[in-house]
Amino acid sequence: MLNYSTSEENYIKAIFHLQRQDGTVTTNELANELKTKPASVTDMMKKLKVKKLLNYQPYQGFRLTNDGNKVALGIIRRHRLWEYFLAEKLKFSWDEVHEVAEDLEHVSNKKLIDKLDEYLGFPRTDPHGDPIPDANGKIEISKKICLTEMTLNTIAIVSSVSDQSSEILELLEHKKIAIGTRLEVKKKFDFDNSMEVKIGRQPAFTISKQLAENIFVLSN
Amino acid sequence: MLNYSTSEENYIKAIFHLQRQDGTVTTNELANELKTKPASVTDMMKKLKVKKLLNYQPYQGFRLTNDGNKVALGIIRRHRLWEYFLAEKLKFSWDEVHEVAEDLEHVSNKKLIDKLDEYLGFPRTDPHGDPIPDANGKIEISKKICLTEMTLNTIAIVSSVSDQSSEILELLEHKKIAIGTRLEVKKKFDFDNSMEVKIGRQPAFTISKQLAENIFVLSN
DNA sequence: ATATTTTTTTAGATTTGTCTAAAATTATTT
DNA sequence: AAATAATTTTAGACAAATCTAAAAAAATAT
Numbered sequence: 283m284l285n286y287s288t289s290e291e292n293y294i295k296a297i298f299h300l301q302r303q304d305g306t307v308t309t310n311e312l313a314n315e316l317k318t319k320p321a322s323v324t325d326m327m328k329k330l331k332v333k334k335l336l337n338y339q340p341y342q343g344f345r346l347t348n349d350g351n352k353v354a355l356g357i358i359r360r361h362r363l364w365e366y367f368l369a370e371k372l373k374f375s376w377d378e379v380h381e382v383a384e385d386l387e388h389v390s391n392k393k394l395i396d397k398l399d400e401y402l403g404f405p406r407t408d409p410h411g412d413p414i415p416d417a418n419g420k421i422e423i424s425k426k427i428c429l430t431e432m433t434l435n436t437i438a439i440v441s442s443v444s445d446q447s448s449e450i451l452e453l454l455e456h457k458k459i460a461i462g463t464r465l466e467v468k469k470k471f472d473f474d475n476s477m478e479v480k481i482g483r484q485p486a487f488t489i490s491k492q493l494a495e496n497i498f499v500l501s502n
Numbered sequence: 503m504l505n506y507s508t509s510e511e512n513y514i515k516a517i518f519h520l521q522r523q524d525g526t527v528t529t530n531e532l533a534n535e536l537k538t539k540p541a542s543v544t545d546m547m548k549k550l551k552v553k554k555l556l557n558y559q560p561y562q563g564f565r566l567t568n569d570g571n572k573v574a575l576g577i578i579r580r581h582r583l584w585e586y587f588l589a590e591k592l593k594f595s596w597d598e599v600h601e602v603a604e605d606l607e608h609v610s611n612k613k614l615i616d617k618l619d620e621y622l623g624f625p626r627t628d629p630h631g632d633p634i635p636d637a638n639g640k641i642e643i644s645k646k647i648c649l650t651e652m653t654l655n656t657i658a659i660v661s662s663v664s665d666q667s668s669e670i671l672e673l674l675e676h677k678k679i680a681i682g683t684r685l686e687v688k689k690k691f692d693f694d695n696s697m698e699v700k701i702g703r704q705p706a707f708t709i710s711k712q713l714a715e716n717i718f719v720l721s722n
Numbered sequence: 723a724t725a726t727t728t729t730t731t732t733a734g735a736t737t738t739g740t741c742t743a744a745a746a747t748t749a750t751t752t
Numbered sequence: 753a754a755a756t757a758a759t760t761t762t763a764g765a766c767a768a769a770t771c772t773a774a775a776a777a778a779a780t781a782t
Binding site for chain 4: 308309310320321323324325340341
């Protein structure tokens, strides 16, 4: 597999993530995500198209080709394995790992990553609960849904939090919600879209609409 | 401490290493070391001079300033800690770690490196026996000498090997010489500059001039 | 001490990734 | 459907790092 520059990798990764939400990605979306200018995005899109990582017709938005997706999964694999390493071995806290992994992910030595994977015991998810692609780029697609969409009285496991500000982390800590926590939604209130949830046998407590919208769970 | 580009770091590190041997470094030396052209070296020297990392007058060669040396020691610290990690934790072999560490060393997050140091148990030397600078940039300067310079009948510890080809590693393995091995030189032969050495109580064996010149030891 | 060779620097070009400002295209209003 | 607004692309510029070819300086040899 070929090598790509740090800049190219950042674009590829951003497109991959934005693709998840909508089908196609626009110039402005990507410029915003990468804190760059639309003109720079267009320049890079042309380059990635030449490299056959991207389907792109001017003014039409873009999406990764199969090859592009493979490259993206490689980058995400590196990122998430390093996040796991930082949290598990170096005892970085949950909210610190992402930034450091942003740099480490660009060291693209296959043997390094495969040995790291082995050393870590082939973890299936990173500290945010997001799945780690395996050495072949396969990723577990467990239907991740927002807490707001959960069926009443079923149990689901908290797998990720979209916002990662210290404010939300403070609140989650206070409510004793973490990655891996088993949650059961007991009631939903239409008035303010708040909900009552339970952890194990403890008494139910309230989660606001704003918080619920940022919590994602793996449902069975 | 400021941040430097990968390219700047590679120049700084190379100057630091070449300085050890001679006092000052020349344009051609550096171009050769970095596999680049003399013109490129001159360009970079001007830039590093502006940043006050280098003392440089045209045609006069160059050496790092105190600030430049501090930067170099930071890079070397990162490089050697990663080498230790790769060998010790990921089970890379001795001769594979350098190349991978060349990439990892440019991730310059102080907290990452200090936590890595702690995780590894504050190792004093890398897998080649070279000392690892501490978080303040202090480095153990144990008088490292070539095996050829050793006084007869004294014991010294193998600390590094300058050549790291697979050929020399094969030979070292056969002779059971590794980093940390305690060696005692029993005889030196002027005819071919070969020498007889002993490991512990085992019978003495012969080391050729070529091999001896590539083995470095820490003498007391 | 002058000529020749080697080393180093300069001048100008190239590539990558970025930017601003203007033009082109698409989307939205009225 | 024409006017306006928003988005996207193009054109041209710039900084970083590199290169080649030529000029300048230093080292070496005759």
